[in-house]
Amino acid sequence: MSYDAWIILTGCLVGITCGMTGALLILRKMAMLADAISHTVLLGIVLAFFVTQSLNGLPMLIGAAIVGVLTAVMVQALDSSGVQSDAAIGVVFTSLFALGVVLISFVGDSVHLDVNHALMGEIAFIPWDTLMINGVSYGPTAVWMLGGVFLLNLLLILVFYKEIKISTFDSAMAISIGVPVVFIHYMLMTMVSFSTVASFDSVGAILVVAMLIVPGATAYLLTDGFGMMIILSAAIGALSSLLGYGMSIVFDVSISGSMAVSTGILFAAAFMLSPKHGMVAKWIRRKKMQQEQEQKASA
């Protein structure tokens, strides 16, 4: 595969993986918790580096998952001790992220781990960092990692589809019929952490946040079906990647930044043009209603 194809594949995998997880977060009103987790996994990555002294994929996944779940636990704990939830999210993620950034500054220059990288990623280098087994190259590591996380997320969503749906829609009812709501919650948080860390290296924290939240929100404007929303959100994520990559080539700018902007463009389009919930559709409906009323009045 060519250099560009690998980058496009990576971007699409990020879009699909984050998109389908993100749709669930939007419905569960946990968008900002996702934002928090995608910042705090930086700490997990740095800690994993300090422990293993290498930038190996697996320890990082584990480190990120631990810190990701820890973030959710801490927010939950503060929340139940009486701190309002938005402030709880704010204080936890800024603290852990700040700690991660400070720790990174102790990492030597020789290691490819710095703050700008963590924020913006370096998708352009992905194709060169290949998975080598016995001297044979099997394609970029990032693609393998993202592919793995994608399959894992897909599997979990398919297996627990019913449980996720009911606990999202009506958690009280879910508890009453014996659905393990807490388990589902932390499973989702783990999925978010995995998606984040797998995407982190290639696209950075900012695009991860964008991919986790924006496609889901866009899909929410377009459909009322639960399953449809997950599929649409993944598709929108992938589409944003393609669009963003094109933009970055045309203007010669950051690839991940362009992908984030693309999610915004698609969101704005849905916001205006969605057949059911868009501004234009609403405006037309309002005009029609006014006309009907006028007709009624004149009749």
Next chain:
Amino acid sequence: MENMLELLTNANTQWVLLGALILGFASGLIGSFVLLKKQSLIGDAMAHATLPGVCMAYLIFGVKSIPLFLLGAACTGLLATYFIQAIVKHSRIKTDASIGVVLSVFFGLGIVLLTYISKNTTGDKSGLDDFIFGQAAAMVKGDIQVIAVGSLLIILISSLFFKELKISIFDPLFAKGIGLPVGLFNGILMGLVVGIVVVGIQMVGVVLIAALLITPPLAARYWTDQLGHMSFLSGIIGAISGVVGTLISTTGEGLPTGPLIVLCASAIFLISLLLGTRKGLITKVVKQA
């Protein structure tokens, strides 16, 4: 230790410390209002959204001018707040998702513009990156003056309208009933938040400045039940964090100022969470025993 003394007698360091002190106090003070209005994360989104503003100011005017940067930052910061509210008002998207959408897209745009500037323009463009995490060491007297004047103005306005801001947040319906323009005071508070974000991003950076609005008041809440005391204490906590964080960051090469200030505030929050006289966790246990 000698290093520390040397640092403290350095005129530039003194200026930076003064700036951190006033900025910390001002942000802690208005942070109390933001926290009680439950808009902490809107502050975060606004802060992230200032990055494209800074870049656009550079692209349009082609010069590195702090006042122009701050003007650009204020424009996109306010625009972001407007978008967050418009999305919630005109669609089925909830506030938290709306904040997330605006935050990530604006910041993404900021990154795009940053890379565009570094590849497509000539001239001195160093320092734009510093807006992401802040770099106190790179600041000069003029920058500090901007911070000091801005912060003092913010402190003055929020003290003058303390009573009005309080009632607009606590009981907006009642406030409207007695003829107070609640919308105006919401706007004033929003303006103050933009103000603090804009003057603070040079020192703390766009990613973490929101912590200065969130953490100090949250910590202060564990010590008092009076808004007056709370906002003053919050200001003090902010000021201490600012000074201590800046001091630590000047001791080592490449230590980022913003994250260190935030960590100091977090440490004070942790202490308050455990020991706070009002409902600190340990205090509660001791009282029950």
Next chain:
Amino acid sequence: MTHALQIQNLAVTYEKQPVLEGVNFNIPEGTLTGIIGPNGAGKSTLIKAILHLIPRLSGDVTVYGKPYKKQRSLIGYVPQRSEVDWDFPTNALDVVLMGRYGHIGWIKRPGKKEVNFAYECLDKVGMKDFAHRQISQLSGGQQQRVFLARALAQDSQIYFMDEPFAGVDAATEKAIMKLLQEWKQQGKTVLVVHHDLQTVRDYFDHCLLLNKTPIECGPTETVFTLNNLEKTYGGAISFLGNGPALVQEG
């Protein structure tokens, strides 16, 4: 008799759905009026619309013969208890002082005179001992009394109260009624959103029966009848003891 309040052609819509329409009524001075109607009849909305707290589609509000905006200082408002965040860092005295803000004017702080007056108001509702208590540590009834004391501190001519009896103890309910009677004797006019049909006859000398539009408005004696209640509630009403009770249909 002077009209304390005149409402002409008031209408409120929400997302193009009419919430209130064709609202016309007059309230005589020195009366205690209960605003009665089923859930979703627009009772709270009516108060908010009168006080210009929410946008109106149409309607004129006249207070003592002059437009509302000119008479704002004559009006006191007690919102529903659930409308505010009781975890807000403030104490009972401070909340009562808020009642003086309209008189103090912008920027200026409440002085000694205002503070003393606030203590007096708290005393009148039996809450003086709780003046420095954090508001979240007050019971529902005590919170309502603090709101009442704040209304007292406003020293208004005409009061609007939104469900003051919701979730309060018997003692507080008595204290509220005592205060309302006192106000009436002083010639003040009070409008109260009320839920409990059993107590309407005892509490109010006037009634406004409302369901999206006023069904009837006038002295309780003549207005509060089974027939009118059926029209308001759209269901069967049966009298139990000395007051009517609502029997849901279907």
